[in-house]
Amino acid sequence: MHFLAVWDLMAVLFLGAALGFFGGLFGIGGGIIAIPLLALAFGMDQALAQGTSLAMMVPILAVGLWRYSRKRPIPWVSALWIGLLASITTWLVAHFATQLQPDILRGVFGLFLLFLAFQMLIAKQRHESDSGCSRLNPRLMPMVGVAAGTSMGLLGVGGGLVATPLLTGLFGQRQALAQSLSMALVTPCAVVALATYSVADCVDWSMGLPLAFGGLLTVSAGVAVAHQLPERKMRLLFAVMLMATALWLLIKPYVVG
Numbered sequence: 001m002h003f004l005a006v007w008d009l010m011a012v013l014f015l016g017a018a019l020g021f022f023g024g025l026f027g028i029g030g031g032i033i034a035i036p037l038l039a040l041a042f043g044m045d046q047a048l049a050q051g052t053s054l055a056m057m058v059p060i061l062a063v064g065l066w067r068y069s070r071k072r073p074i075p076w077v078s079a080l081w082i083g084l085l086a087s088i089t090t091w092l093v094a095h096f097a098t099q100l101q102p103d104i105l106r107g108v109f110g111l112f113l114l115f116l117a118f119q120m121l122i123a124k125q126r127h128e129s130d131s132g133c134s135r136l137n138p139r140l141m142p143m144v145g146v147a148a149g150t151s152m153g154l155l156g157v158g159g160g161l162v163a164t165p166l167l168t169g170l171f172g173q174r175q176a177l178a179q180s181l182s183m184a185l186v187t188p189c190a191v192v193a194l195a196t197y198s199v200a201d202c203v204d205w206s207m208g209l210p211l212a213f214g215g216l217l218t219v220s221a222g223v224a225v226a227h228q229l230p231e232r233k234m235r236l237l238f239a240v241m242l243m244a245t246a247l248w249l250l251i252k253p254y255v256v257g
Contacts, residue, residue, distance in 0.1 A: 009210055011041075016056060016214025023215065024064045024222020026238055027164060027179025029057030029190055030215065031157035032245050036252065038207070048204060051197030053157065055208025058194055060215040061187040067223040068180035079184035082145035086159060089149025090189040094196055096153075103253050105154050110249030113158075116165040117242035120235055140170055145185060152189040159186040161242060168235065175234040176227055 015037065019030030031053040038049040068074065144166045148159035160182040167178035197203050226234060 012207060012210040013214040016211035017218045018214075019056065019211070020060050020215025021218040021222040022241075023057075023060045024067065024219040024224075025226050026160070026222075026241055027064065027068070027182045027226070028160035029053075029061045029157065029186060031057050032161065034211065035157060036248070042207065044204070047197070047200075047202045050155075050157070051194070051200070051202035052204045052208045052211070054190055054194040054197055055203050055205060056211035056215055057157075057190045058187070059212045060219050061183055061190055063216055064219045064223055065180065065183040065187055067220050068176070068183060071223065071227050072177060072180065074177075074180050074184060076184075078141060079181050082141050082148070082163075082181070083185040083188045085142050085145030086149035086152065086163075086185045087188045087192050089146050090152040090159075090192050091196070093150050093153025094193060106249045106252065109151065109155060109158065110246040113161060113242050113246035113249070116162070116169075117239045117246065119169055120165050120239040120242070144170070148182070148185055149189055152186065152193055159189050161245065164238065165242070175231055175238065179226065179238075 015034070019034055022028070022033070023030040031050070034053040034056060035046075035049045038044045038052055039046065044052065065074075144163055147166060148163040151158035151162045160179070163182040163185055164175075164178045167173045167181055168175060171178075173181070194203070229237070
C-alpha cells in the first residue's frame with residue numbers, strides 16, 4: 001500500500017467529507033459520485049475505482065444507519081429481510097457482471113433512474129403515520145431487495161438510489177424512513193461487495209481509508225439535515241439527485257470516452 005502526497009491526502013479527505021454529508025442526507029453510500037471522480041482524477045480503472053469506493057461506503061453506511069435508527073425506529077424485520085435478499089442478489093449478480101458490457105449497463109441503469117425520478121416528482125404526497133410500517137407488504141418486499149442487490153452487483157453502487165424511490169412509491173413510506181430502510185439493505189450488500197473486490201485485489205486502501213475517515217466526520221450532519229427538512233423538499237431533492245446521476249451515467253461515455 002503506497003502513501004498519498006500531502007495535497008492528495010487533503011483532497012481525498014475533503015472529497016470523503018463531501019460524500020459523507022450527502023450520503024447521510026440522501027441515505028446513500030456516495031459511490032455513484034466517488035467512482036467517476038476516482039477514475040478521472042486519479043486514473044483508476046473501473047474495477048479499482050469501484051472497490052476503493054466500497055472501502056469508503058461501508059463505514060459511511062454503517063454510521064448513517066445507526067444515526068437514522070436513533071432519529072426514528074427502523075422496522076428491523078423488514079430491513080433484515082430485504083437486506084438478506086439484496087446481499088444474496090449482489091453476490092450472484094457480481095459473478096456475472098464482468099461478462100457484460102459496462103456502457104450498456106450504465107445506460108439502462110441511467111434510464112431506470114430517470115423513470116424513478118419522474119415517478120417521485122409526479123407522485124402525490126401520501127399521508128401515512130410516522131412509523132409508516134403498515135404499508136410494508138411482505139409479498140412485495142423481495143422486489144426491493146432484488147432490485148437493489150442487482151444494482152450493487154452490476155455496478156458496485158446504486159442500491160440506495162433504487163431502494164428509496166421504490167419504498168416511497170410502492171409502500172408509501174416517508175422519505176426519511178425509506179432512506180433508513182435503504183441504508184439497512186445496502187450496508188450488508190456493500191460489505192459483501194467490498195469483500196469480493198478485496199479478495200480480487202481491487203481496493204486501493206491508501207485512498208479508501210482517507211475517504212472513509214473524511215466521510216465519517218460529516219455523515220451525522222447529513223442525517224440531521226435530512227430529518228429537519230420538510231417531506232416534500234426531501235423528495236424533491238432526492239429526485240433531482242436521481243436525475244443528475246442518471247444524466248451523468250447517460251452522457252459519461254461521450255464525455256470521458
